[in-house]
Amino acid sequence: MTSSPGAGRPAVRTTTSTCPPPSASLPSTRRCSRRTRWRMAELRVIASNLHRGGAVQVAASLIGELAARPDFDRSRVVFEVSPAVLDNLTGEVRERVDLDVVRRGVRSVGLWRTDLGHDEPAKLVVFSPAWFPVRGARRLSGYADVTALYAEAQPTRRARAKAWLSRHQLRRFDTIVVETQAVADRLTAQVPQLASRLHVVPNSISGAVVDGTAPIPELPAFDGVTLAYTSANYPHKNFAYLGPLAAALADRGVEVRYLVTMPTHEFEQLPGDVQARAINLGTVRQEQLRSVHAAADGIVFPSLLEASSATPFEAMRLGTPLFASDRDFVRATAGDAAHYLDPLDPADGARVIADVLGDGPRRAAAIERGLARVATLPSAGDRADRIWSLLTSPAAEPPRLLIVNNMPAFYRSPLYAAIADEFRARTGGQTLVVFQVRRARRERGEWFYTPDGDHGYAHRFVQDDYAYLAGRKLPTRPGSGLLRRYAPTHVFTAGWDTSLSLAASRRALRRGVRLAVWVESSSLTTTRRSRLLDAVRRSWLAPADLAVVPSAASAAYVDELAQRHVPDVRLLNPVTLDRLAGTEAAPRVVFLGDLSLRKGFDRLVALAAKLGSGIEVHAWGRDTDGLAAGGVVVHPPVPLAEIVAELTSADVLVIPSRVDPAPLTFSEGLALGLRIVVSTDISYAEQAGPGVVAADCDDPASFVVAVEDVLAGERPPASRGADVSPEHFAKRLVDGLLA
Structure with a gap:
C-alpha cells in the first residue's frame, strides 16, 4: 500500500451504512451499530476493542501521529475506534481522519457478519486480543496482554484458558508488534510459530x-x-x-x-x-x-x-x-x-x-x-513511522535461531543470552533455546542447576519419557512438532545425544537450514564405540555447515564421523568470571570436579604425597569412587561463585583427567587468571602456553615438576580470559552461521 503526499478528499463521504447520520460538528465521524456496513478502505485501523487503561492512550496517540504524517491520505484509511478512544482524540485529529465509532467486546457477535463481509487489503489491530474475525491480505496486531503471558499466575482454569486463547489468536496475524524484547521472548517460548512475525517497537509518550x-x-x-x-x-x-x-x-x-x-x-x-x-x-x-x-x-x-x-x-x-x-x-x-x-x-x-x-x-x-x-528514547512519531513501515512494506521473514541443549545447564545462560543478542543485532531475528531433559531434573539442586527465571532469552523444555538406543538413553517424545511450528532458519545443537537434535538435523537436510553443531568429544574421550551409534552421529553431522570444537582432536573426530571435512571454529567453554587480583597468599593446588578415576583424582593424591609441605592441595567435589585420602583437603561440592574468594593468584589449578572432552574448569581457570597444569591425556593439552603447562600426570615426579614450573612462571595473559567470554563465543558462532 502506498500513499501520495498531499492527497485528500471532502470530509463528508456518502455511505450505504444504516448507522446514524454523521455529526454536523464532526462530519467524518459515524457512530455505528451491529447493522453497519463498514466503509471500505485500503487500511482499517481497529481500536474499537480498547475501552480503558493505557491501551486507549496508545491508540489515540498512534492515530494522531499517523494522521500527521505528510504522506497520510484519508481516502485510503478508516479508523474504527471505541467511544473511549474517541474521547482521547483532539478536535484537530478528528477533523483529519474518518472515524467509525464502534464498541466491541467479547460478546459482540452481532458485528461478526459485517466483519466477515469486508476484506480490506490491510488491517491493523492496535492491541489484541481481538475477539472478532480479522480478514485482509495484510494483518498486523499489537500485543501487550502481559497477564496472558504469565498465565500460570491466573487463579482459575477459565482465566488460564482465556490467557491461552489470547496468545494463540495471534496466529491469524502475519505481523505482531510488541513493546519490549522480554515480551517477544516470552511469546516466542509459548507460541513458537509467532517468532518469525514478531517486531519490537518501544512504547513512548504521546x-x-x-x-x-x-x-x-x-x-x-x-x-x-x-x-x-x-x-x-x-x-x-x-x-x-x-x-x-x-x-x-x-x-x-x-x-x-x-x-x-x-x-x-x-x-x-x-x-x-x-x-x-x-x-x-x-x-x-x-x-x-x-x-x-x-x-x-x-x-x-x-x-x-x-x-x-x-x-x-x-x-x-x-x-x-x-x-x-x-x-x-x-x-x-x-x-x-x-x-x-x-x-x-x-x-x-x-x-x-x-x-x-x-x-x-x-x-x-x-x-x-x-x-x-x-x-534519548524514541518518540511517538518514531513509533508511528515504524508501524507504518511494517504495514506498507512486504511482510519479511526475519531469521529464527533454534538452540537445542541436552540439559538445563543454566551456567550457560550468559552464553545463550549473548548468542541471542548477537543474532538479533546482526539479523533482527529471534532465538529460542530448548532444553531437552526431564523437567524433574531441574529440582536436583546440583551446582550447575538453578531455578527457572529470566535468562535473557526465550526458552522452554520438551519431553519427559525416555527410551534406549544403542545403549544411550533417548527421549521418545522429542517435541519435534516444535520444529514445524517454530520453523527455524538457523539451528545450533549443543549436544548430539537427543532425538530433538537428530530431528533438527534432518530438518536442516531437507529444508536447507543452516546447522552448527557443538562437539566436545574426540577419539581421546570416546572409549566405547558401536556401528549403530556412529551411524546415528553420522546422520546428525551429515548436513552440518559448521562444527564448534575445543581442539584439533575433536575436529578430526567430527571429520571422521561425517566422512567429509566439516568447517570448524575452535572455541573453549565460555564462562563469566572476572580475573582475580594478585595476592601474596601461600601457594596452593586446587582441583575442581568429581573425586573419580576418570577425573584423575588418584593422580592428585600421588601429587600431594610428593609436594613439599609448604604447598596445600585442596579439592572440591563428590567422592564418587571412594578415593579421598590424606594429603588432600576435600571440600563438598558447591557453586564456583562461593569459592572464588579462596582461589588466589598464587593458586595452581590442576586438571589430571584421563578422559575429559572439554573441562569447564579449564575455561574457569583462564578467566580467573590461574596458573594451570593439564594432563597430556586430554585434548586440551594443545592449549599449553604462558601460564598453562601440559604434564604426564601418571608420573608423580613429572607432575611435581610441572606444578613447580608453572608456579615460577607468569599467569595466563588477560587475553586468554577474553577468549572464554560468552560474547567472544557468540560472535564467532554467529559469524559461522551467517557465513
Missing part, C-alpha cells in the same frame, strides 16, 4: 500528554503529600498496596492522599482504606495528564507486572518524582531516574518516599536524569 493544557477538577486544600497513580484498576496494578503504604507513611509523620483515575465502578471496588485516602478524578483524557502531574508531589507506581507502561515515560517527561516497583520492566524504562520500592513491602515504600521527599537535591537530580533519559 505528544498530547506533553502539550496538554486541559484542567482537572479543583482539588480541596491539603497540607500533606499528594501522590498520583494514573491507571485503571487491574489486579496486577496492585492498588491494595496504597492503603498499608499510607499507614506506614503516617507512622513516619507523613500524611498522604492519592489521586486516581478510573471509572466510578472500578473505584468502588478498591479496598476501603484506599478509598478513604483517594480522590477519584474519573477517566482522564491525554491532554489532562499534565494537570494531574502538576497537582501531585509524585507518581506512585507499585505495579507487579507490565509489558511497557506509559507511566514512567510520562513522569520522566513531565518532571514528576517517580516512586516505582523495583522490577525489571520499570528499570528497563526509567533506569536511575526512578526511586525504587518493594511493591510487596509497604514499610519499604514508606521509607523510600519519606527519604526522597525530604531530600530536595536528590529529588531534583533524579528529575534531571529522567529528562535527559527520555530525550
Whole structure:
C-alpha cells in the first residue's frame, strides 16, 4: 500500500451504512451499530476493542501521529475506534481522519457478519486480543496482554484458558508488534510459530500528554503529600498496596492522599482504606495528564507486572518524582531516574518516599536524569513511522535461531543470552533455546542447576519419557512438532545425544537450514564405540555447515564421523568470571570436579604425597569412587561463585583427567587468571602456553615438576580470559552461521 503526499478528499463521504447520520460538528465521524456496513478502505485501523487503561492512550496517540504524517491520505484509511478512544482524540485529529465509532467486546457477535463481509487489503489491530474475525491480505496486531503471558499466575482454569486463547489468536496475524524484547521472548517460548512475525517497537509518550493544557477538577486544600497513580484498576496494578503504604507513611509523620483515575465502578471496588485516602478524578483524557502531574508531589507506581507502561515515560517527561516497583520492566524504562520500592513491602515504600521527599537535591537530580533519559528514547512519531513501515512494506521473514541443549545447564545462560543478542543485532531475528531433559531434573539442586527465571532469552523444555538406543538413553517424545511450528532458519545443537537434535538435523537436510553443531568429544574421550551409534552421529553431522570444537582432536573426530571435512571454529567453554587480583597468599593446588578415576583424582593424591609441605592441595567435589585420602583437603561440592574468594593468584589449578572432552574448569581457570597444569591425556593439552603447562600426570615426579614450573612462571595473559567470554563465543558462532 502506498500513499501520495498531499492527497485528500471532502470530509463528508456518502455511505450505504444504516448507522446514524454523521455529526454536523464532526462530519467524518459515524457512530455505528451491529447493522453497519463498514466503509471500505485500503487500511482499517481497529481500536474499537480498547475501552480503558493505557491501551486507549496508545491508540489515540498512534492515530494522531499517523494522521500527521505528510504522506497520510484519508481516502485510503478508516479508523474504527471505541467511544473511549474517541474521547482521547483532539478536535484537530478528528477533523483529519474518518472515524467509525464502534464498541466491541467479547460478546459482540452481532458485528461478526459485517466483519466477515469486508476484506480490506490491510488491517491493523492496535492491541489484541481481538475477539472478532480479522480478514485482509495484510494483518498486523499489537500485543501487550502481559497477564496472558504469565498465565500460570491466573487463579482459575477459565482465566488460564482465556490467557491461552489470547496468545494463540495471534496466529491469524502475519505481523505482531510488541513493546519490549522480554515480551517477544516470552511469546516466542509459548507460541513458537509467532517468532518469525514478531517486531519490537518501544512504547513512548504521546505528544498530547506533553502539550496538554486541559484542567482537572479543583482539588480541596491539603497540607500533606499528594501522590498520583494514573491507571485503571487491574489486579496486577496492585492498588491494595496504597492503603498499608499510607499507614506506614503516617507512622513516619507523613500524611498522604492519592489521586486516581478510573471509572466510578472500578473505584468502588478498591479496598476501603484506599478509598478513604483517594480522590477519584474519573477517566482522564491525554491532554489532562499534565494537570494531574502538576497537582501531585509524585507518581506512585507499585505495579507487579507490565509489558511497557506509559507511566514512567510520562513522569520522566513531565518532571514528576517517580516512586516505582523495583522490577525489571520499570528499570528497563526509567533506569536511575526512578526511586525504587518493594511493591510487596509497604514499610519499604514508606521509607523510600519519606527519604526522597525530604531530600530536595536528590529529588531534583533524579528529575534531571529522567529528562535527559527520555530525550534519548524514541518518540511517538518514531513509533508511528515504524508501524507504518511494517504495514506498507512486504511482510519479511526475519531469521529464527533454534538452540537445542541436552540439559538445563543454566551456567550457560550468559552464553545463550549473548548468542541471542548477537543474532538479533546482526539479523533482527529471534532465538529460542530448548532444553531437552526431564523437567524433574531441574529440582536436583546440583551446582550447575538453578531455578527457572529470566535468562535473557526465550526458552522452554520438551519431553519427559525416555527410551534406549544403542545403549544411550533417548527421549521418545522429542517435541519435534516444535520444529514445524517454530520453523527455524538457523539451528545450533549443543549436544548430539537427543532425538530433538537428530530431528533438527534432518530438518536442516531437507529444508536447507543452516546447522552448527557443538562437539566436545574426540577419539581421546570416546572409549566405547558401536556401528549403530556412529551411524546415528553420522546422520546428525551429515548436513552440518559448521562444527564448534575445543581442539584439533575433536575436529578430526567430527571429520571422521561425517566422512567429509566439516568447517570448524575452535572455541573453549565460555564462562563469566572476572580475573582475580594478585595476592601474596601461600601457594596452593586446587582441583575442581568429581573425586573419580576418570577425573584423575588418584593422580592428585600421588601429587600431594610428593609436594613439599609448604604447598596445600585442596579439592572440591563428590567422592564418587571412594578415593579421598590424606594429603588432600576435600571440600563438598558447591557453586564456583562461593569459592572464588579462596582461589588466589598464587593458586595452581590442576586438571589430571584421563578422559575429559572439554573441562569447564579449564575455561574457569583462564578467566580467573590461574596458573594451570593439564594432563597430556586430554585434548586440551594443545592449549599449553604462558601460564598453562601440559604434564604426564601418571608420573608423580613429572607432575611435581610441572606444578613447580608453572608456579615460577607468569599467569595466563588477560587475553586468554577474553577468549572464554560468552560474547567472544557468540560472535564467532554467529559469524559461522551467517557465513
